[in-house]
Amino acid sequence: MNMKIKGPAIKFGNNIDTDVILPGKYLILVDPYELAKHALESLDTSFPEKAKNGIILVGGKNFGCGSSREQAPLALKYAGVKCVLAESFARIFFRNAINIGLPVIECKGISAAVETGDELAVDFEAGKIENISKGKKFQVDKLPPFIIEILVDGGLIENLRGRLSKK
Amino acid sequence: MNITEKILAKASGKDVVHPGEIVDANVDMIMVHDLTGPLAVEAFKKIGVQKVWDNKKAVVVLDHQVPAESVKAAELHKTMRQFAKDQKLQIYDIGRGGICHQVMPEKGHVVPGTVIVGADSHTCTYGAFGAFATGIGSTEAAAVFATGKIWLKVPEAVKIKVTGQFQKFVTPKDLILSIIGRMSVDGAIYESAEFTGPTIEGMSIAGRMTLCNMAVEMGAKNGIIEPDETTRNFLEGRVKTLPNFDSLKSDKDAHYARTVKFNVSTMEPQIACPSSVDNVKPVSKVGTVPIEQAFIGSCTNGRIEDLRLAAQVLKGKLVKDGVRALVIPASQEVYKQALNEGLIEIFSDAGAIVCGSACGPCLGGHIGLLAAGEACVSTSNRNFIGRMGSTQASVYLASPATVAASAVTGQITDPRTIEAKT
Numbered sequence: 001m002n003m004k005i006k007g008p009a010i011k012f013g014n015n016i017d018t019d020v021i022l023p024g025k026y027l028i029l030v031d032p033y034e035l036a037k038h039a040l041e042s043l044d045t046s047f048p049e050k051a052k053n054g055i056i057l058v059g060g061k062n063f064g065c066g067s068s069r070e071q072a073p074l075a076l077k078y079a080g081v082k083c084v085l086a087e088s089f090a091r092i093f094f095r096n097a098i099n100i101g102l103p104v105i106e107c108k109g110i111s112a113a114v115e116t117g118d119e120l121a122v123d124f125e126a127g128k129i130e131n132i133s134k135g136k137k138f139q140v141d142k143l144p145p146f147i148i149e150i151l152v153d154g155g156l157i158e159n160l161r162g163r164l165s166k167k
Numbered sequence: 168m169n170i171t172e173k174i175l176a177k178a179s180g181k182d183v184v185h186p187g188e189i190v191d192a193n194v195d196m197i198m199v200h201d202l203t204g205p206l207a208v209e210a211f212k213k214i215g216v217q218k219v220w221d222n223k224k225a226v227v228v229l230d231h232q233v234p235a236e237s238v239k240a241a242e243l244h245k246t247m248r249q250f251a252k253d254q255k256l257q258i259y260d261i262g263r264g265g266i267c268h269q270v271m272p273e274k275g276h277v278v279p280g281t282v283i284v285g286a287d288s289h290t291c292t293y294g295a296f297g298a299f300a301t302g303i304g305s306t307e308a309a310a311v312f313a314t315g316k317i318w319l320k321v322p323e324a325v326k327i328k329v330t331g332q333f334q335k336f337v338t339p340k341d342l343i344l345s346i347i348g349r350m351s352v353d354g355a356i357y358e359s360a361e362f363t364g365p366t367i368e369g370m371s372i373a374g375r376m377t378l379c380n381m382a383v384e385m386g387a388k389n390g391i392i393e394p395d396e397t398t399r400n401f402l403e404g405r406v407k408t409l410p411n412f413d414s415l416k417s418d419k420d421a422h423y424a425r426t427v428k429f430n431v432s433t434m435e436p437q438i439a440c441p442s443s444v445d446n447v448k449p450v451s452k453v454g455t456v457p458i459e460q461a462f463i464g465s466c467t468n469g470r471i472e473d474l475r476l477a478a479q480v481l482k483g484k485l486v487k488d489g490v491r492a493l494v495i496p497a498s499q500e501v502y503k504q505a506l507n508e509g510l511i512e513i514f515s516d517a518g519a520i521v522c523g524s525a526c527g528p529c530l531g532g533h534i535g536l537l538a539a540g541e542a543c544v545s546t547s548n549r550n551f552i553g554r555m556g557s558t559q560a561s562v563y564l565a566s567p568a569t570v571a572a573s574a575v576t577g578q579i580t581d582p583r584t585i586e587a588k589t
Contacts, residue, residue: 014353015352015353015443017549017551019530019531019549019551019552019553019554020551020552020553023531023553023554024530024531024532024554025531025532025536025556027202027231027232027530027532028202028232028237028239028240028243028532029239030205030206030209030239030243042552042553042558043552061353062352062353062356062386065352065353065386066288066549066551067287067288067530067549068203068286068287068288068290068302068303068304069202069203069304070203070206070304070305070306071206088353088356090353090356090386091356091357091386091388092288092302092303092304095303095304095307096304096305096306096307099304099306099307099310100306144189146318155306156306156307156309156310157210157213157214157306157309157310160214160310160313160314161213161214161215164214164215164216164313165215
């Protein structure tokens, strides 16, 4: 994947749980594009329409709390979310997102510094986040190299295939 | 080191580990279910490894959409049955098991001191037996199937010290709601929640499971309790060989990020109001809240002790007209025990419906969904918007005693206010 991403922001609040990201009744769906049609519909039924051209999702504290359902980050990714920035993440969501190749970055202060519609730029390898519309810049802790590798490879399965074939 | 650090050190072949350190841990057991398993199977097939690393260490439980309510769910079940057959894995099919987090310890798959991962967030329940247990996603489960390993960041630990004696109709569920209410839904994010103190030492396995089950609702990576005689009594006859528990005690000088203290002696029955698990109040303070549904069950509160408590309240009474009461024993074993003790008859006589052992309405995928404007008081673990059906429905979380009392009166009710037959 490209380690530099640009796009408009869509912002939500604290504790966005995986049930509102993707309700339990849709977990029987297997096609990620079908899942994507229901992404965040409990909070905004038009979210998939707004996200389809590519957006950067911004959350508050504890983004992705609740269930371990990987269908939640899958629904976001296939709806058009290129990256999720939040004050903090629930740990299972954080791992799931990386494992399916959806970049997630913890960034203190991001929630207050971004409004929906702002143009953002993210450079994962350098740990730089910029709100171009507001002229604000953030430097975050870089992800550990092995996590960057998983993202560069496009997800854990692709990464693991590569590692196993080298053995 | 504390117990979590000791387990992670052993699993990664180290003498000592420190919070923040990333370790590559050997997995002793992995569980997937019917809603997370199919994605894991699909991912596993892409890796290119033919066999699960150790077929004695992987278990499949069908519990979420069971019995299949749709062709799509039936297809997911079929996928999991085939995978279990091809890989020679233990599978608990419909009628043979129940809710994964009840079945795993009942059937001897949970051993103190081991590392257990499960493709379900409430995998942390097994910390009640002194195991390090945490939830993972489907892709990660596939990677564990292939390698038997997982990277883990050693968590900081928060010590939750509990003292005092519960009053009548106040339960471990009320305690964990109270803890989450005080600590908040991100109060233990990335951390290990270690429950200690005389109240925990005197608590049943069922109560300990309720506590550890909901550790994830405050963001914790795992909940854990040192194994003791209570643990041994439950696991003996279920687990082939139990380890020595001496190495599974936290050292006296173990490091904790902080200690929080709770005393249950004056605690009232608690309830988490919509739509956050930390929106907790004493039941006596919620005012008049009419309900349309009451649910007793789930991996949080579907055990025999929970059903006994609910039956104690419901015996000789009727569920209020206009309220539907659902009772779901957490496993076939619990169901049979409830049958033998006459509890199923008490529920039926009260006008409650007893459903087959499964997750039921908890996650809003199958039976017992709510319409717009309806309220449910539930013994389950989440009350998020849309969790049990309509996004316009409300879910309140409470103990089996509170839910049973509320079913009788048709509104949220403190169980101490209604006469129970003992």
